[in-house]
Amino acid sequence: MSAFHAVTGLVLGMTDIVPQLLDWYGRAQRDLPWRRPEVTPWQILVSEFMLQQTPVARVEPVWLAWIARWPTPSTTAAASPADVLRAWGKLGYPRRAKRLHECATVIATEHDDVVPSDVETLLTLPGIGAYTARAIACFAYRQRVPVVDTNVRRVVARVVHGRADSPASVRDLDDVAALLPDGPDAPQFSVALMELGATVCTARSPRCGVCPLTTCAWRANGFPEATTPVRRTQRYAGTDRQVRGRLLDVLRDNDSPVPRAQLDLAWLSDTAQRDRALDSLLVDGLVEQTADGRFALAGEGE
DNA sequence: AACACGTGGGC
DNA sequence: TGCCCAAGTGT
Numbered sequence: 001m002s003a004f005h006a007v008t009g010l011v012l013g014m015t016d017i018v019p020q021l022l023d024w025y026g027r028a029q030r031d032l033p034w035r036r037p038e039v040t041p042w043q044i045l046v047s048e049f050m051l052q053q054t055p056v057a058r059v060e061p062v063w064l065a066w067i068a069r070w071p072t073p074s075t076t077a078a079a080s081p082a083d084v085l086r087a088w089g090k091l092g093y094p095r096r097a098k099r100l101h102e103c104a105t106v107i108a109t110e111h112d113d114v115v116p117s118d119v120e121t122l123l124t125l126p127g128i129g130a131y132t133a134r135a136i137a138c139f140a141y142r143q144r145v146p147v148v149d150t151n152v153r154r155v156v157a158r159v160v161h162g163r164a165d166s167p168a169s170v171r172d173l174d175d176v177a178a179l180l181p182d183g184p185d186a187p188q189f190s191v192a193l194m195e196l197g198a199t200v201c202t203a204r205s206p207r208c209g210v211c212p213l214t215t216c217a218w219r220a221n222g223f224p225e226a227t228t229p230v231r232r233t234q235r236y237a238g239t240d241r242q243v244r245g246r247l248l249d250v251l252r253d254n255d256s257p258v259p260r261a262q263l264d265l266a267w268l269s270d271t272a273q274r275d276r277a278l279d280s281l282l283v284d285g286l287v288e289q290t291a292d293g294r295f296a297l298a299g300e301g302e
Numbered sequence: 303a304a305c306a307c308g309t310g311g312g313c
Numbered sequence: 314t315g316c317c318c319a320a321g322t323g324t
Contacts (some may be wrong), residue, residue, distance in 0.1 A: 051320040058319090090306030099322085130323045149320045194320065203313085203318065205303075236308075237315090245308055284307095 008242045014160070016215060018181045018189060024212035025192035028197070032056065033064060035191070041115040041140035042107070043067045048132045054091050056198075062091055074113050075117040076104035080302035085286065088250050094248060094286055098298075117141040119290030146176035151197025152190075158201060162217030167205070205214075233269035242266045243277035251287060257294035 006261050033039070034047035046066060050059040066087055070076040076084070081101055083113035088097035103125050103238055107115055112186050115136065122133035130148075137143040156175050176193075180186050200207050207218060218224070246266040250258060267274040278295070281287040 048320065053307090053321055054309080055311080090309060092310085093321090095307065095323085127322070131321060147320090150318095151320070198320075234306080235316095239306090241307055241309095248308090256322060277322045280306095281323070 004248065005101035006031050014179060014215070017044075017159070017179060020187060020212045020214065021192045021196065025188065028199070029195055033060065035139075039268060040071070041117075042073050043135055044140040045072070045103070045115055045128075045132075046100065046136050049096050050091060051104075052096060052132070053093060058091065062087070062089055070104075072095070072113060073104040073107040073111075073115070076101065077108040078151050081285070081299035082255075082297035082302070085238075085248070085297050087283045090249075095284055096127060096214075098270040098284065098286060103128065110196075113142065116145070119145060128228055137158075138187045142184070143250060144180060146173045146180060147194070148172045148176050148191045148196060149197075151194045151201075152169055152176060152268070155193055155201045155204060158206075159216045160215060162221040164218065164224060179224075180213075184279060186187075238278045240273060240280065243273055244281055247281060248286065251295065251297045254296075255300065257290045257296040257300065259294050263295055 001078055023193075033046055047059065047063050050063055050066075069087065070079060079101070081098060083099045084097050085094055085134075088094055101302075106125055109115060116125070117140075119133045119137050122128050122136055123130075128136075134145045134147045135149075135208075137145050152170065153172055154165050156172070156179070157163045160175060160179075170285060173261045176190075179189075179193075183190055196211075196213075200211050229248075243266075247263055250266050254262075263278065264271075264274065267277070278287070282289065285298050287295055288300070289295055
């Protein structure tokens with residue numbers, strides 16, 4: 001087969017992706033609360049923060065309670081960091097909660113309580129990076145911008161490039177931009193791409209039997225294994241991260257400052273590590289020390 | 303450009 | 314069990 005034909009076949013196949021994916025999404029999409037039409041850009045932003053590295057199933061109940069309590073940036077900004085950290089609960093990576101609170105403050109005070117709609121401005125906000133900025137522009141403001149998360153990256157690696165997966169690359173945006181349909185379907189296409197990666201074209205056991213796409217370079221190539229070894233996942237047991245988690249757990253459970261001795265109970269095996277973890281929580285602004293030397297969640301009592 | 307940063311479910 | 318993975322960001 002000539003290179004020309006190979007390329008032509010690829011291009012024709014790619015154009016079919018749009019209707020196939022949109023049709024599939026129309027019947028197979030999950031009913032996620034942040035996708036409902038009445039949800040505001042701010043509430044979508046909150047969902048995106050929570051979904052950074054955290055599964056949908058764990059986010060859902062927390063998001064529901066959160067937006068009922070703090071529906072806007074200004075109401076969120078008015079809450080204390082301690083209350084925000086508590087509402088975040090055990091979603092993980094509590095620095096995200098801190099940044100969400102900071103993000104609310106900036107939007108409330110500098111953007112008239114309105115979430116910015118352009119990617120450029122969104123990128124200046126705390127906790128918002130390349131993915132989240134585009135997700136908000138696309139899902140909240142219906143803009144035709146490529147949205148690349150881990151799901152999209154994997155689907156494109158497989159369907160377009162015939163590889164099992166691919167590491168993040170500066171070319172990801174161009175790859176996805178090339179697939180994006182013109183007109184109002186672009187945002188729907190992007191969610192559909194993510195949805196396919198999340199529910200069908202999954203990392204572990206892809207369900208190719210129910211895939212709506214008739215053209216897939218990975219399948220055509222015989223499902224080759226990943227060539228670039230995945231970076232070793234970081235251990236968790238025994239790390240500072242685990243210690244920080246234990247410490248925060250104690251603080252979330254106490255709405256008044258706790259003495260050092262009580263915190264020490266949370267990690268007995270390595271006192272130096274415990275001190276280091278506590279110090280890092282203070283540095284991150286997640287924890288504060290009171291005048292009498294006790295410890296509390298940041299802004300406790302505000 | 304690696305690495306730190308939580309937590310829990312699945313296999 | 315222990316490892317993999319989950320809508321990433323900041324340094």
